[in-house]
Amino acid sequence: MGRSIPTARQVMENLSRDIMRMADLMQSGDADILKQIIMLGKKHSAEISYSGIDPYLGFVLSILLEVCRKSCQEG
Amino acid sequence: MAGSIINATGSDRIWIWQLHGNRIYRKPYTNRSWIFVSGDSYDLDFLAKQLDASSSFMYEWDTRASIYGRLDGIRVIAYPSSMRDLSAMIMDIGSGRKYSIFNADIDPVLRFMAERNLQFFSLADPLDSDPHIEWAFIGGRSCLGIPCSLQVGRRHFGRIDSDALYEAYRAITDNIVIIYDNRDNFFSRILGMMLDSGYRLPRISTHGGSTYQSYGQSHYSNPRITMEGKICIESGSFSYAETGLEGLIEISRTSGLPIETASMVTTGTAVSAMEESFAVSRNILIPLRKDDHEGEKDVDTLISTDSGGLVLQPEPGIYTNVHEVDFSSMYPSIMVRYNMSPETIGRYGDLAVHGTPYRISMSRPGFLASALRHLLERRLFYKSVKGRSEIFARRDAALKWMLLTSFGYTGYKNAKFGKIEIHESITAMGRWALAASIRIARLHGFTPVHGIVDSLWLSGSGDMGSALKDIEAETGIGIVEDGYYRWIVFMPARSGMGALNRYMGLRHDGTMKVRGLHIRRRDMPPVVRKFQSDAIDILRECRTPDDIWNARDRIRKLESVYLSSLGSVSRSDLVVPVHITRHIEDYSVENLQRMILRSAESQGYAINPGSRIGAVVVDHSRGVVDLDGSHNGIDREFYRRILRMSFEPIEYVVNISRPRGRHMDLFSFS
Numbered sequence: 001m002g003r004s005i006p007t008a009r010q011v012m013e014n015l016s017r018d019i020m021r022m023a024d025l026m027q028s029g030d031a032d033i034l035k036q037i038i039m040l041g042k043k044h045s046a047e048i049s050y051s052g053i054d055p056y057l058g059f060v061l062s063i064l065l066e067v068c069r070k071s072c073q074e075g
Numbered sequence: 076m077a078g079s080i081i082n083a084t085g086s087d088r089i090w091i092w093q094l095h096g097n098r099i100y101r102k103p104y105t106n107r108s109w110i111f112v113s114g115d116s117y118d119l120d121f122l123a124k125q126l127d128a129s130s131s132f133m134y135e136w137d138t139r140a141s142i143y144g145r146l147d148g149i150r151v152i153a154y155p156s157s158m159r160d161l162s163a164m165i166m167d168i169g170s171g172r173k174y175s176i177f178n179a180d181i182d183p184v185l186r187f188m189a190e191r192n193l194q195f196f197s198l199a200d201p202l203d204s205d206p207h208i209e210w211a212f213i214g215g216r217s218c219l220g221i222p223c224s225l226q227v228g229r230r231h232f233g234r235i236d237s238d239a240l241y242e243a244y245r246a247i248t249d250n251i252v253i254i255y256d257n258r259d260n261f262f263s264r265i266l267g268m269m270l271d272s273g274y275r276l277p278r279i280s281t282h283g284g285s286t287y288q289s290y291g292q293s294h295y296s297n298p299r300i301t302m303e304g305k306i307c308i309e310s311g312s313f314s315y316a317e318t319g320l321e322g323l324i325e326i327s328r329t330s331g332l333p334i335e336t337a338s339m340v341t342t343g344t345a346v347s348a349m350e351e352s353f354a355v356s357r358n359i360l361i362p363l364r365k366d367d368h369e370g371e372k373d374v375d376t377l378i379s380t381d382s383g384g385l386v387l388q389p390e391p392g393i394y395t396n397v398h399e400v401d402f403s404s405m406y407p408s409i410m411v412r413y414n415m416s417p418e419t420i421g422r423y424g425d426l427a428v429h430g431t432p433y434r435i436s437m438s439r440p441g442f443l444a445s446a447l448r449h450l451l452e453r454r455l456f457y458k459s460v461k462g463r464s465e466i467f468a469r470r471d472a473a474l475k476w477m478l479l480t481s482f483g484y485t486g487y488k489n490a491k492f493g494k495i496e497i498h499e500s501i502t503a504m505g506r507w508a509l510a511a512s513i514r515i516a517r518l519h520g521f522t523p524v525h526g527i528v529d530s531l532w533l534s535g536s537g538d539m540g541s542a543l544k545d546i547e548a549e550t551g552i553g554i555v556e557d558g559y560y561r562w563i564v565f566m567p568a569r570s571g572m573g574a575l576n577r578y579m580g581l582r583h584d585g586t587m588k589v590r591g592l593h594i595r596r597r598d599m600p601p602v603v604r605k606f607q608s609d610a611i612d613i614l615r616e617c618r619t620p621d622d623i624w625n626a627r628d629r630i631r632k633l634e635s636v637y638l639s640s641l642g643s644v645s646r647s648d649l650v651v652p653v654h655i656t657r658h659i660e661d662y663s664v665e666n667l668q669r670m671i672l673r674s675a676e677s678q679g680y681a682i683n684p685g686s687r688i689g690a691v692v693v694d695h696s697r698g699v700v701d702l703d704g705s706h707n708g709i710d711r712e713f714y715r716r717i718l719r720m721s722f723e724p725i726e727y728v729v730n731i732s733r734p735r736g737r738h739m740d741l742f743s744f745s
Contacts, residue, residue, distance in 0.1 A: 004381050039571060046387040046526075050506060052379050052430065 008049035012042050012059055040066040079206040080195050081251075082306055082333050086183045087154040091193075094206050099251060106187050108155055111139055111177040111360055112165055113148035118173040123149060125168055132161065141177070141360040142418045142442040142492065155183035162363060177360035181351055185331045189355035195327045195334065201456060204466060205324050211246035213265065214256030214310060218703045219680040222264050235268065244274045252306045252334075254315070257284075257297040258686075266300070278303040286685040289341075293656040295685030299339055308338040314345070314473070321466045322473035329450060329477065343480040343487070346450075350492050353446040361491055369495045380431045380499040384528030385506040389565040389573035393620050393731045394524050397560040397580070398533045399588075400516075400543060402508065403458065403553040404475070405529035406482035407451045409504045410497070412551045415485075416441025417494040428500040429507035435500070443492050447481055454478055455553070505529065508550040515545045525565055527576065532563065558582045561618050564728045566591070579611070579728065587615055593721040597687075601648040602714065603721045606637045610725045623732035630729055634722050641711050641718075649709055650689040657684050670698040678702070 006014070016038045023031035041059040043066060048058030081099070082092035089106045092099050112122060126134050126149075137150040153161050162179040178186075188194070196205055215225040215235075225232040225239045227246050232239035243265060247253060255262040263281055270276060284298040297311050308315055314323055315338050327334040330345040331352030337345055354361050372380070402408065409415065413426060419441035424434030454474035461468040484490045486498030505528060512531055513523050520537030533539075539556055546554050563580030565573050577591030593599045594607035613630055617623040651667065659672040671690050675682050680702075682688055690700040695713040699706065 005378060007382065042570075042572060043388060046385065049382070050385055050510060052382075 008055040008058065009042075009045045011055035012045055012048075015056065015059060016042065037063055079197060080188075080193060081206065081208060082195070082335065083184045083188065084333065087156050089184060089187045094208065097207075097209070104187070106155060106183060107152060108158070108178075108183070108186060109150045109152050110158055110161060110179040110363075111137065111146075111148055111150050112174050113146040113177070114169065114174040116147070118169060119147075119149055122165065122168055122174065126151065139177070139360050140358060141362070142354075142416065146175075146360065155186075175366070176363040178355075179363045181355065181361060182332065182336070182348065184333055184336075185348055185352055186355055188331050189352040192356060195331070196324045197328070201453070202460070202467075205321060208252055208306075209250040210252035210254060210320065211250040212254045212256075212310070213243050213246055213262060215261055215265070217259040217261050217264075219675065219678055220259050220264075222261055222268075225265065235265070237272070240265075240269050240272055240274070244269055244276075247276060247302070247305070250305075252308065252320070253302065254308045254310050254320070255300060256310045257300060258311060260284075260298060262300055263298060276302070277305060284683065286683055293654075293685040295683045301335070306333075306335050308335065312338045314338055314342060314476070317476060318473040319469045321469040325470040325473040326477065329453065329474070341480070342476040343484050346477050346481045346484055347490060349450065349477070350443070350446045353449075354442070354492075359442065365491055365493075376432055380433075380496075380503065382499075382506070383502050385509045385526065386528060386575050387523065387526040389525035389532075389575070389578075391565050391567035391571075391573040391731075393562055393564045393623075393728070394532075394534055394560075395562050395620065396534060396536070397524055397563045398521070398539055398556055399558040399560065400512070400531050400533065400539075400546075400554055401557040402512075402529040402550075403555060404451055404454060404478050405505055405508070405552060406501050407447050407454075407478040408552045409501050409508070410482070410485075411444050411448045411451050413437075413500075413504060414441045414444045415497045415500060416443035416445075417492060417497065418442060419444075420494065420496050420500060428503050430503045431500060433496055433500050433503075443485070443497070446492075447478070450474060450478060450481070508552055511549050512546045512554070515549060516542055518542075519545070524563075525573075525578070530557070532560075558586075558588060560588075562620055562623070563588075564731060566724055566727055577724070579614070579724075581615060581617070585615065587611055592724050598652055598654060599717070599721070600651045600714075602637070602641075602644050603717055605648065606633070606718060607721055607725065609633055614725075614728065620732035621734070623729060624734065627729045630725060634718075634725075637718055638715060641709070641714050646691060646704075646709075649691050649714060651692060652687055652689050655682050655684055655686050655688060665698060667692070667695075667700070670695075670700045671702065673698065674700050674702055 019034065019038055023034050026034065040063045042062070044058065044062040048055055048062065051058070078093040078095045080091055081094050084090045085106070087106055089104045090101050091104065092101050112119070123134065126132055133152040134149050138145055138147050151161065158179050162176050165174055165176060211228055213227055216223055222235055225235050225243065227239070227242045230242055232242070257263060266276065266279060280301045282299040282301070284296055286293055286295050297309055299309055300307050308323065310316065314326055323334055323338055326332070326337045326342070326345050330337060330348040332340065332345060332348045351361055414435055414437050419436045420433055421436070422432065422434060424436040426435040426437055428435060454471065457467050457471035457474060461471040482501055485493040485501065486495050487493050509526055509528070509531065513526065516523060516531065516533050519542035521533035521535035521542065524532040524534050526532070543554050543556065560580040560582055564578060566577040568574040574591065579587060579589040579592065581587055589595060589611060592607055594604050594611070610630055610633055613626050613633065614623060617626055653667050653671055655668050655672065659669060659676065662669040662672070667690070671688055672682055688702070690702050691706070692710045692713045693699040693701050693706045693708055695710045
């Protein structure tokens with residue numbers, strides 16, 4: 001854990017909580033998709049933390065990476 | 076001095092306790108010592124004139140070594156008892172900033188021993204046993220602060236009568252080491268009862284208990300008892316509870332602290348004492364107040380360096396044929412291997428610290444690295460032989476704890492030889508080493524499944540010996556295979572992501588490793604731990620995921636047996652150990668802690684924050700708990716709820732073993 005500043009995991013957890021507030025106003029189908037997107041965003045927190053990049057950027061990259069992987073798998 | 080030194084007490088006069096055969100001889104030595112003052116030559120001349128005028132202290136001009144180099148100054152001769160006042164007086168003369176004072180607050184016993192190269196419980200050979208010392212355990216049980224049963228050694232007394240008190244008196248008079256339980260002031264009250272009954276006891280001193288914070292948690296340290304001529308060890312002390320008497324002896328041996336003191340202090344303080352002892356024995360000055368504060372750094376540097384160990388994100392699921400590899404004492408090894416010490420770290424040096432702007436000078440051995448080298452080598456030795464004997468296992472455990480805290484102490488603001496940049500460099504090198512290991516493991520055909528700071532779980536069928544050799548060659552840190560699992564399950568967190576530290580696995584040697592489950596939690600009643608233990612026993616027989624799936628009926632039957640037999644479970648199995656962290660008025664919700672505090676308060680019993688207390692839940696919705704056996708009945712719904720919670724991870728293991736539900740080697744870290 002960081003001594004003076006939050007870790008990448010903590011930043012992404014806080015971001016996820018904020019995004020989840022959007023789900024309160026969404027239709028249930030959209031909210032479910034949003035939850036899955038958040039999971040994808042947090043999936044590479046270890047690599048993001050190790051690289052030292054901005055966790056917000058890492059969150060988006062992680063989603064892109066997972067979506068690309070899924071689309072490649074599905075051909 | 077002949078014979079093993081088992082203890083030392085005193086300050087201006089040090090009493091050395093030596094063991095010859097079964098007898099202990101105590102011999103006094105005058106202990107005159109000194110402090111060292113450095114500063115500007117003009118200011119030192121002024122101080123010398125002041126000392127001449129006072130004529131209370133002898134002094135001489137001297138040059139001494141600090142970790143940063145040699146210092147000119149004045150060595151003032153003084154008894155340990157006067158050093159505090161002397162230091163304050165010198166600071167006043169220098170307006171609090173003109174002088175640097177050294178060697179003014181070292182434990183007098185530690186300094187006496189280190190200056191003469193003496194060691195407690197000295198061993199000619201590390202494989203030797205400890206000298207035999209007579210010891211006795213005195214403990215028992217209190218009901219709301221009143222002692223109600225007594226344990227003296229192996230003898231148990233269901234009530235505290237004259238026979239019980241006589242047995243306790245005999246234990247105290249016949250033994251040198253008294254291990255006592257002072258939860259709820261138990262031992263203090265027993266001693267009081269003995270004195271009231273007319274027994275003559277050695278002079279007793281009590282040092283009040285206190286609530287303290289450590290790593291964000293409240294703890295309560297039980298009042299400590301000392302008795303003249305005895306070595307008294309509180310059984311609740313962390314070091315004793317974790318490592319036993321043999322571990323405490325090892326801490327005393329390596330830290331230079333008397334065993335009684337070693338039992339009272341944290342392992343971090345013991346490491347600090349070891350460093351001070353190392354410095355004294357090598358004539359290196361120890362600052363009274365260190366002034367090597369954290370250096371200025373820009374925000375980018377802070378962000379890149381202020382980071383802990385690398386923890387991967389596992390994909391929850393079951394994995395087969397997984398190797399667990401561990402760096403041996405990773406952080407201390409990094410400190411020793413990469414010469415980390417306050418005087419070797421800076422912006423210039425031979426070695427770049429990965430991911431930071433820091434560099435390390437390797438041209439001469441750093442103080443901290445040298446002080447830890449002996450401890451590390453000793454620990455690695457006992458780790459290699461701990462299977463041979465329980466004594467070696469306990470020595471290993473004691474040294475392991477000391478090494479663990481040695482890293483944390485580098486970031487502690489009051490550590491004499493700590494510096495935050497070292498702390499940051501150690502974690503940076505740790506992250507680099509784990510990342511390098513992942514890369515090398517992949518080259519050898521393995522897939523990382525999970526990783527936590529200094530451990531990696533790898534699936535695959537490559538040549539593990541060769542991979543470990545390459546990792547060690549690249550990182551310079553020893554790495555070993557700690558287990559080879561037939562199967563291992565990484566549990567999900569509530570979010571659905573893999574929990575970082577919750578898993579269970581069966582090794583090929585038949586042993587199980589379980590982390591993060593209720594069985595390991597201290598706030599669960601025995602019935603929950605027993606259920607998970609029984610369930611784990613079933614899983615231990617399952618060599619493959621198919622075996623687990625086939626054992627599902629046995630596990631579900633076990634669950635229903637536990638649920639249906641709650642009414643006939645022994646009451647002691649339902650006691651929930653609760654950690655009280657604050658005063659009653661500070662709890663805003665009606666939780667178990669508040670119920671316990673209110674119940675105790677109504678019976679005139681005060682519970683200190685930080686204490687742990689057991690309670691049977693009688694009616695959770697009405698806030699009724701049983702602290703002393705005065706209630707009947709239990710809240711079955713409450714216990715059903717926590718039992719069901721403890722079923723969840725076991726059910727996850729079963730369900731994930733369902734043939735179509737498996738996640739085999741689908742790790743996302745790639």
